[in-house]
Amino acid sequence: MSIASITPPSLIAGLLLAAAALSASAQDFKPGLWEIRQKPQLDPQRQAQMEQMQKQMAALPPEQRKQLESMMTKNGVSMNFQGGELTLKSCVTKEQADRAALPRTEGKCEHDSKRSGDKLLVNFRCSNPASEGTNEITFLGADHYLTKSEIRSQRDGKTEVLRSTGEARYLGSDCGPLTPKAKP
Numbered sequence: 001m002s003i004a005s006i007t008p009p010s011l012i013a014g015l016l017l018a019a020a021a022l023s024a025s026a027q028d029f030k031p032g033l034w035e036i037r038q039k040p041q042l043d044p045q046r047q048a049q050m051e052q053m054q055k056q057m058a059a060l061p062p063e064q065r066k067q068l069e070s071m072m073t074k075n076g077v078s079m080n081f082q083g084g085e086l087t088l089k090s091c092v093t094k095e096q097a098d099r100a101a102l103p104r105t106e107g108k109c110e111h112d113s114k115r116s117g118d119k120l121l122v123n124f125r126c127s128n129p130a131s132e133g134t135n136e137i138t139f140l141g142a143d144h145y146l147t148k149s150e151i152r153s154q155r156d157g158k159t160e161v162l163r164s165t166g167e168a169r170y171l172g173s174d175c176g177p178l179t180p181k182a183k184p
Helices: 009-020 046-060 060-073 094-098
Strands: 032-043 077-082 085-092 111-118 117-127 128-140 144-155 158-172
Touching: 032 144
Parallel strands: none
Antiparallel strands: 032 085, 032 158, 077 085, 111 117, 117 128, 128 144, 144 158
């Protein structure tokens, strides 16, 4: 059983969307390294799958783990699944910060956002992977924000709903080994 076989693409894509697919006014983002932590609220079956995936990742031979981590780093993302939490690190370029956008996930997505004070509500609909949902972002300054997300997708003819809460923090201007994600 591979990691991909137990983790539906919509779960990973949904978590990435919740963490990264948002826009806001330019003063809200700094270029550099961001850490985004997402805590999904999973049904018992998905929770068991996540735990199995964590065990499989821990059991990977060092060479395979290094190769997987290297591949993600080249795509501008570093991920860590521990304690039921997904931690992403992403490098935001000056251009992305200037246009007030964190790196987008792969896929074709439309976003509609509305800001009121320190809150931003983002509605999105994606065709690849097919999903839709909302992200509510509460800004706590230019280097810290909270998220509350709901993503709906279809799997095996059933609608799945993924809810998560998260927190993002600016770590500094140096992205280290992470490279910014290329424009789609």
